[in-house]
Amino acid sequence: MSSDSAMFSDDDRPLAAKATPNGKNHTTSIPKVNGTNGHIKKEEDYEMSEGDDQPLATRKPGKASPPRKRKKAINSDASSSDDDVPLASSPAKPAKPAPKKQNGKSGPSKERAVNKKPPKKKAKQESDASGLSDEDVKPPVVKKRKARKLKGENNAEESSDDDRPLTKKMEPKGRTKAAQEEPSGSEGPKAKKRGKAKKEEDSGTPVKTKKKKDEEEGEVFRWWEQDPNGDGSAKWTTLEHSGVFFPPPYEPLPSHVKMKYNGKSVDLSPEAEEVAGFYGAMLETPHAQDAVFNKNFFEDWKKVLKDHPSQDGTKITSFELCDFRPMFEYFESEKAKKKALTSEEKKAAKKAKDDMELKYTHCSLDGRKEKVGNFRVEPPGLFRGRGEHPKKGALKLRVRPEDITLNIGKDAPIPVPNVPGKWKAVQHDNTVTWLANWTENINGNHKYVFLAAGSSLKGQSDMQKFEKARELKKHVDRIRLSYQNDLKSKVMADRQRATAMYFIDKLALRAGNEKGEDEADTVGCCSLRCEHVTLEAPDSITFDFLGKDSIRYYNQVRVEPQVFKNIRIFKENKNDDDSLFDRVNTSSLNKHLNNEMKGLTAKVFRTFNASITFQHLLDEEPLANATLQEKLNAYNRANREVAILCNHQRAAPKTHDQSMERMRNKYRALKYERMKLRHTLFAIDTKFKKSKKYADDESDLDDDWIATHEDQLKEKEFEKAEKKFTRDNEKLVEEGKQPHDKSILKERLDAIKEDFKRLTKERGTKKAALKREKSTEKIEEMVDKLTDKVKAFKLQMIDRDETKEIALGTSKINYLDPRITAAWCQIHDVPIEKIFSKTLVTKFPWAMEVEPDWKF
The missing domain is CATH 2.170.11.10 (DNA Topoisomerase I, domain 2)
Known part of the structure; x- marks a missing residue:
């Protein structure tokens, strides 16, 4: 298989339905592949039953779901022949007996046993700086292995959300020659001037977007230029x-x-x-x-x-x-x-x-001053x-x-x-x-x-995690072909594993682990029960379960006939609370993946699918003549699609309605300013009334709102005048001078009252006057600037409302390679601070110097 990183198969990005949070569903279609030629049937070729839009009952954690009638085996073209039924177990390696069940739940796995002594642990994401979170990192079981695992390998999962797929596949754009020739394990990107940021010559520091620097932290240790892979068992000397x-x-x-x-x-x-x-x-x-x-x-x-x-x-x-x-x-x-x-x-x-x-x-x-996290x-x-x-x-x-x-x-x-x-x-x-x-x-x-997010140790972990995901590009076609073949395996364990891999790859599901009696009843792919999956002939599957953090995952997908066939076989002669994949667990799945590619786990698939999807979505946005806000909205749209893919939901903020109302008032206030300038032009010369540019009135500004707004403006002006009067007097006292008499404040307040009396008289006349006279050219220029502001703010409002139930930060922090964002910002001349907070810029210093033509 070619290792050319610029070439992608059609399956390089997962299919997904643009699902809305809180149980609202849309239909997803996973393309059917005929043979190995990669031809995909279109979504229009399928028809769904009338009941597809009805969500399933959500299973309450910790309690058994009420029994429901199971459908009989579906005998259609999708049903398998006798040769298609897998064997119960592999002849070479008999399946181990399933653990005894207690109250309908599997017994605790040995792998989940709590270690009495803290194991040797590699760097993982630290908790919030304000203190450790309730759900901090559990120590992994230490296992001896010949080859040491890379530090950042298993650090992909620190979010509070789950999985939900995108609507459709996006075709990859062509990549530049420089991106094609760059190896996936390349050390560090070269420094590049970006936006307003200027590189400090001979300082040994990364590119900064602001000149101001924390003197206490000193120069940043450029670890990615010295030992980017962080190989060697010792992590520090002193x-x-x-x-x-x-x-x-x-x-x-x-x-x-x-x-x-x-x-x-x-x-x-x-x-x-x-x-x-x-x-x-x-x-x-x-x-x-x-x-x-x-x-x-x-x-x-x-x-x-x-x-x-x-x-x-x-x-x-x-x-x-x-x-x-x-x-x-x-x-x-x-x-x-x-x-x-x-x-x-x-x-x-x-x-x-x-x-x-x-x-x-x-x-x-090691003699360097590093910031501690939690x-x-x-x-x-x-x-x-x-x-x-x-x-x-x-x-x-x-x-x-x-x-x-x-x-x-x-x-x-x-x-x-x-x-x-x-x-x-x-x-x-x-x-x-x-x-x-x-x-x-x-x-x-x-x-x-742990050390803080921007430390050298944590940075190495992050960089290796994303490099591991990039490495998967070279193997993903072979791995997909392998599990496609295993979908028809005669060995039940292999067929179940291949089906689970299909869902993890195409739907970005988490692998899932067994849960104890004292934990929330959340599941992932390997721990799905029969009740979580419903079949609808000929090729539709409905998923309905609680994922990580009890976020509901509800999705209807169309799958390949063989996958549909397999799920039907797996569910035969089982109760609703029986495991769907009873021959597969997370450990065996990850062991198989490691054989396919060293260091590969189900989490790497999730990071890979999120980043490759994000890269394609950004590349497909035509932004040649776009404004800054249009570019930011395009970025957020792509981020939102990935968040939906990964099911990164959140409850709408309690203050969302109030926040939107404040934004609407600010939007109207901008339009009010533009209206007053238009009316000023009308008062100067009536020809402006005939101009199409100024003809349309501000339709959403009624007299009542204008009166209320002007009263609020008057109160603000009073408050500003009083504060300025107090500050001026304090300054005079400090200088040993006599403070101003209150009569001066009264004169200022009276002047404000006169200005607002004038505004009251101007209502409804479509004529206005400015405090200071300006030329018509200057006023027209001010109108144009306000028009741009109005358009940009309208886009902000739309973006805020569309993301109210989507957690964009989780994917941005944990699943999207930050070099994608850094390169995109350089190409489109977008300041990185508009997208990454100061914390994220500090967290990803190694990504800030990437070349503009870098691709995931």
Whole structure:
């Protein structure tokens, strides 16, 4: 097979239905391939049944779905002959017996056993800088292998969303010669001037879009020019850091703030009061309305009350008799006090906090100053979980030094904790990249402190992850041909594996892992049950299941006849709660993929499909004469398609409607300004009324809105005048001069009133006057600029509304090779800051210097 990276088969990008979130469905069509010639039947050749548009009932996590009538085996052209039925198992390797079922669920896998000791772990994405998330990284089981696995290999999955496919395949555009000749494992892209960014000569720093630089961090270590692959078992030689920052101890509430039980105040012990306060602070959130959350909280709180009973002897046995309202009101009043602080007081408080945490923010790695990511230990609280987690509401215990293992250089001084206590252990392992480790009490997950996203170690991991996905391009045609052949295998295990690979490749499904009884009932491809897949003759399959973070995946797809046939065979003689792929699991699938290509896993397919789809979508957008906002909208459209492919959904923000209303008002305000300028031209010369350019009035600006808008403008002008008067007087006092008399302020306010009286008189006359006279040419120029602003802002509104239920950030951070964006920005002269936040620019310094003709 040719290794020319510029050539792609028709299958290089997954098919997908442009599915809308929240269970709304559209039909997807996976193309049928006749033989091996790659000819694809068009979507119009198929007809769906009338019931296809009706969504299936969503299965509630942790509970068995109600039984439903199963359809009889479909005897049509799609049914297989006797020769097509696979054998039960491979003759060379008999299938292992399935684990015993308990309550309709598979028993826990040995691979999911929690290690007592934290394993050696390679760099993964760190949690939010504000503290570790509830669902942090679980340590993998350490296995001996001949060839060491690349660091960034399994770091593709850190999102809060799942999988949903695109509508149709996009044909790849031609690629430049430079892109074709570039090997997939090339070290680092050459530096290039881009947009307004200028390269600093001989500074050894990457291209920056802003001249301002954080002096504390110094020069960026250009690791991608020295050791881009990060090979070698040792990750560092010297490592020195200050440990982790523990939250302050609990401070009891004022004596007058007490919860009530059966209408009477209760004198709780400090330990019990702290836990009650966690719930009291959340009293008016959706969590406090959740039965599972309340049940878990109350059970854990009763355990605390048993060890630390109420000081007045009150026995708390009923959740319904508890009244946390006094606590809630106290916390709300404290929030209001913080908001009411002056800007100087807020700055002083922030400075004190920053000074306290300063030494924990950076470490010394091989003599370089590197930023630490999640150095704060998460405070105790109530576990919220993601989706329908069965342990939500459980008590997260306070983490103490005795719970934490530090990893530090042999010759480095051991840091002293900022709270009383001693470290659990101190080790000196330079083959791992974490600085601290402990185990949380809710799910028994290992929590790690890593370097920040922009560090050299994390950057190497990211770069290797995307290079692994690029490497897949050279093997993907062969792998697809292999699993297409195995779709007809006589060995059941091979046929199931090939069918699972087909779905992972074409629909970008996650592989999925077995779940324990105490975890949310979410599934992936390998863990699908029969109830999650419904067949509709002749070739349609409906998927309906809860994916990662309990995000519903609902999709109707048309598949190849052999795939339809296989699913029918897999479902025969099985109950709804039986596993669809009972001969396949994630480990065996990834082992097979590793044999196809070293380091290949199901996650790599997901990254590959997301990035190659994104590249094709961007290449197909005609942006030769587009405005900046049109270019940004085109980028976001492509990003949105990938987010739909990967099912990166989110609930629409609670403030979305208010936000859109503010945008609509701003849009009208721009049109109001343009209207006043048009009316000014009409007052100067009536010929402008006959011009088509100025003839159309602002139809969505009625008199009531104009009156309200002008009143708001007047209030803003008053406020600005008063603030300026106060600032001027403060400056005069500092200079030792006499402050202005209040009569000056009164004169300014009277002048504003006169201006707005004039505006009131102008309403409905289609004539206006400016404060300062301007030439007609200048006014026309101002109208043109406002017209451009109106158009651009309208595009922003459309973009904001279309992405309200799609999480664009997840794919941008984890699945889209950042070099695609950097190269696209150079080609179309788009400032990178319009797309990447400062955090992402810092996270991907190795991608910022890519050549403009670079292609994934």
